Amino acid sequence: MTDWAAFAASLGGIPCETDPALVKQRSRDFYWYSPVLKQQLRHVTADMVVAPRDEAEVIEVIRRCYAERIAVTARGGGTGNYGQAMPLHGGVVLDLMQLNSIGELRNGMLRVGAGAKLGEIEARCKPLGWELRMFPSTRRTASIGGFVAGGFRRRRFDQLRHVA
Numbered sequence: 001m002t003d004w005a006a007f008a009a010s011l012g013g014i015p016c017e018t019d020p021a022l023v024k025q026r027s028r029d030f031y032w033y034s035p036v037l038k039q040q041l042r043h044v045t046a047d048m049v050v051a052p053r054d055e056a057e058v059i060e061v062i063r064r065c066y067a068e069r070i071a072v073t074a075r076g077g078g079t080g081n082y083g084q085a086m087p088l089h090g091g092v093v094l095d096l097m098q099l100n101s102i103g104e105l106r107n108g109m110l111r112v113g114a115g116a117k118l119g120e121i122e123a124r125c126k127p128l129g130w131e132l133r134m135f136p137s138t139r140r141t142a143s144i145g146g147f148v149a150g151g152f153r154r155r156r157f158d159q160l161r162h163v164a
């Protein structure tokens, strides 16, 4: 059985949350929109939340979880409707919202961190004459990582379009 306090301490300063109430809160998305999932998933909770600040920290958390056979569930804004961001096997919720860098727009191309919010990406691009081609109504909370991983599909990811 994992000693979660020891595991958190061993992550060497990578932000962690082990308070059960907060962990439970971060173990939920909008699954309860479905009466079926509301029944099935209401007891689901992680053991801890880890919020890496950069790619190196993501790699370190995944490496440690793999070594100790700890389940990992990625989480963006937690606005998905189907329980996709919920830790069905406990373990770690990997909160990726701190990876929120937004680079410089060049020729309609933008490099962003997985945790960048869609609304913030658009706010950065709009004054330069570009806008998001598609987005969910949750764009002020939802991340680009959750949008891509949660079901959005295009053959090419040409998400920005020129409007000026």
Ligand SMILES: Cc1cc2nc3c(=O)[nH]c(=O)nc-3n(C[C@H](O)[C@H](O)[C@H](O)COP(=O)(O)OP(=O)(O)OC[C@H]3O[C@@H](n4cnc5c(N)ncnc54)[C@H](O)[C@@H]3O)c2cc1C
Residues within 6 Å of the ligand: 029, 030, 073, 074, 075, 076, 077, 078, 079, 080, 081, 084, 085, 096, 114, 115, 135, 136, 137, 138, 141, 142, 143, 144, 145, 146, 147, 148, 149, 150
């Ligand atoms: C009121 C409401 C309105 C909505 N309206 C729309 C709509 O108009 N259109 C629409 O398409 N959707 C809509 N949604 C669904 C949801 O908001 C979108 O799917 C949104 O893009 C999810 O983004 P998120 O950051 O919250 O992802 P999360 O819910 O956090 O995660 C979604 C999935 O992606 C995975 N994931 C998250 N981040 C990463 C990452 N960095 N790397 C790998 N995997 C990752 C998670 O494990 C999970 O499987 C709505 C939801 C609500 C509650």
